Amino acid sequence: MHKKLLIPGPTEVSQEILQEQVRHLIGHRGKAFSDLYRGIKSKLTNFFRLPDEYNPTVTTSSGTLWFDIVGRSIVKENALVCVNGAFSSRFAQTIKNCGKKVDLVEVDWGKAVKTRMIADKLESKKYDTVVMCHNESSTGVRNPIYEIGDFIRREYPKIIFAVDSVSSMAGDKILPAEIGCDVIFASSQKCFALPPGLCISLVSDRAIKRAVCVSNRGSYTDLVKIFEFEKKHQTPFTPNISLMYALDKRMDLLLKETYDQVIGRHIKMAKYTRDWAKKYFELFPEIGFESVTLTCIKNTRKKNIDELIAKLAKKGFLISNGYGKLKEKTFRIGHMGEWSINEIKKVLAIIDDIWELEK
Numbered sequence: 001m002h003k004k005l006l007i008p009g010p011t012e013v014s015q016e017i018l019q020e021q022v023r024h025l026i027g028h029r030g031k032a033f034s035d036l037y038r039g040i041k042s043k044l045t046n047f048f049r050l051p052d053e054y055n056p057t058v059t060t061s062s063g064t065l066w067f068d069i070v071g072r073s074i075v076k077e078n079a080l081v082c083v084n085g086a087f088s089s090r091f092a093q094t095i096k097n098c099g100k101k102v103d104l105v106e107v108d109w110g111k112a113v114k115t116r117m118i119a120d121k122l123e124s125k126k127y128d129t130v131v132m133c134h135n136e137s138s139t140g141v142r143n144p145i146y147e148i149g150d151f152i153r154r155e156y157p158k159i160i161f162a163v164d165s166v167s168s169m170a171g172d173k174i175l176p177a178e179i180g181c182d183v184i185f186a187s188s189q190k191c192f193a194l195p196p197g198l199c200i201s202l203v204s205d206r207a208i209k210r211a212v213c214v215s216n217r218g219s220y221t222d223l224v225k226i227f228e229f230e231k232k233h234q235t236p237f238t239p240n241i242s243l244m245y246a247l248d249k250r251m252d253l254l255l256k257e258t259y260d261q262v263i264g265r266h267i268k269m270a271k272y273t274r275d276w277a278k279k280y281f282e283l284f285p286e287i288g289f290e291s292v293t294l295t296c297i298k299n300t301r302k303k304n305i306d307e308l309i310a311k312l313a314k315k316g317f318l319i320s321n322g323y324g325k326l327k328e329k330t331f332r333i334g335h336m337g338e339w340s341i342n343e344i345k346k347v348l349a350i351i352d353d354i355w356e357l358e359k
Ligand SMILES: Cc1ncc(COP(=O)(O)O)c(C=O)c1O
Pocket: 008, 009, 062, 063, 064, 065, 087, 133, 135, 136, 137, 138, 164, 165, 166, 167, 187
């Protein structure tokens, strides 16, 4: 039996989207592909309200490629990386692995990074890049990127601000021009509700200009090369064309639903899940910094989470245990992509029954 995915990615993919991938392939250097790709980029531009100085691009990769692209093509010498969970920690390590110097703004798992913490660091040393994760899927914490972006733009206009929005873009409000970020990216298997294998990125002209003066950019990680090919509406290397068909369809569906409705639906699902969690447990993230696309719940009743996951799987749904060191201490419910409030209510009611929470 198929178990519907309420894990923090991959999320559930509809048959309508899956079917897009069985279409015949086309050559990626021909007009048909350029037309398809140009269409996708125009839909991304509309959906994310991108002004002229922002450029969408789609790489055939999971989201982590962009940790390397930032490390290789964006950071010149010194990066300040905000770390508050497993993915931001991996981002910091990746930039180090690319041979760049990294300092951290590090807070405990469950806490958010605040503007004043970044301000203190930026005052004490020169950094060319600030990096952070918007939505830490390991902890369910949502960092205040709008406030931080605004601060960086006003006080340090030369700094490039790169954001991992892997598990929030197309679910939470991500408007790069309002955030003031230069690079922001998301994996296809999260809020875009597609199979894994594509990374959707929104990149400012400033970031591309920066990349031009960074050496040793590699090949797959060369941002300059990526945008040279963008001019022809192509990708430097063979893209996953089948997934591009699926992304094209997804953008049609998102545009039809409209940006505000998509975000509103995610907010409703998050609010309902949080209220449910607070009734019986506690939320893991610091108050006011909870993710809109996944809820991380403290296991205050010392329930057996693995057992719940197995029982729920028999009813046809999959949720996640806590990430890494948070296993059994927390559990996570993803509410991203095509899920609706009624489906979320139904799944939470099943958990109520399994654990007899109402008794
Ligand atoms: C916040 C965040 N960043 C990065 C990643 C890594 O993305 P991918 O597995 O698509 O490389 C994930 C994956 O779960 C994530 O949740």
